[in-house]
Amino acid sequence: MAAEAFALEGYGITSMSSIAARLGGSKATLYKYFASKDELFHEVMRRKCEAVIGPLEELAGSSPDPATLLKAFGKIFLTRLCQPDAIVIHRTVHAEAERFPEVARTFFAYGPEAAYSVLTPALARFHAMGLIDCPDPRLAAEQFLAMVRGDIHLRVSSGLIPPPDEAEIERQVAHAVGIFVRGIARRDTGG
Template sequence: MNAPVVAIKRGRKFDQVLAGARDVFLRDGYEGASVDEIARTAGVSKATLYSYFPDKGILFLEVAKTECLRQADQATAEWDTDAPPRQVLSQAAGHMLRFFLSDFGLQVYRIIVAESGRFPSLGRDFYEAVPMQVRQTMMAYFRGAIARGELAIDDLELAADQFTELCKASLHGQLILGVKATASEVEIDRVIRGAVEMFLARYGAASGPARV
């Protein structure tokens, strides 16, 4: 899939199309999802669907981006970025991990991994739209914490990516591979505490001079 970049038309039934597409993609996967079925589930004609999304790949990316960015906006709106790093990072880790482990988060991850080999631009576009935005949000917080003398980080991009990966430790891989069906709050809290403790052990202000 190498669809050109196009401006998405928004109209009265835009959200209705997204909701129907979300249900079909999560049930049938990217390749298995037909435009006919998406239109039927959304309760719109194919002509209406195509008027908004001329390409199925564009529609999938919009579904995934909309939900992921909604989750990210909700999370950052609740952050008190002036609070101590342990509190802010714990909030961030909690939101990220619970989204990673949600049915939607797991299914989107599976679809992207399964389809990006055949449709490389799908993976690239998703990465730029979601993980890169999470990285930018974390980096913005790090800059403020460094300026306040709370963190000492010399590579902001690496630190942001490391924190995200720490939040996936153990549980994400087990649920993705079907080793576990669910994760308990006790298990989630354990991963959150571990991620924050390890990150602060490396990047807490006591680890070295504050750098940008």
């Protein structure tokens, strides 16, 4: 219910009173669980972003090679990113970020930053194993996820196209993985 209020009314207009009314309870009861609207927003963002990040965490530690990891990671990431509730969050953040920078900081901490922190150690591990040439795994993680998001996410979040189907997601991810893996491929220097 709180997520719906933030999505429909925006962060600035939503109040603890309006959320309590949606829940059918009192504002005092809501304040027993959350000290402020900001704290409640943090929890809403944490839960929403966890739906994207949770499966990625499991995957990152178990993939046998970079291409397998990146393909599965990218597919989960883009699929979840283009779901209607994720699109609503993205739009809310963009609409409110200038007036309420804490909204953008919270989103970034639980969303993009969390995804980077899951992918970065996996890329570092592959680099240490000598499977890829990736001396800056954090930058590589950022760039890979930007490639996966591509123009599709921008068009979906702008309302220009509906969320992509599975085949389109696979096409987008496969293309990004192909380019990325070629870019970080280990090159023998020979002798």
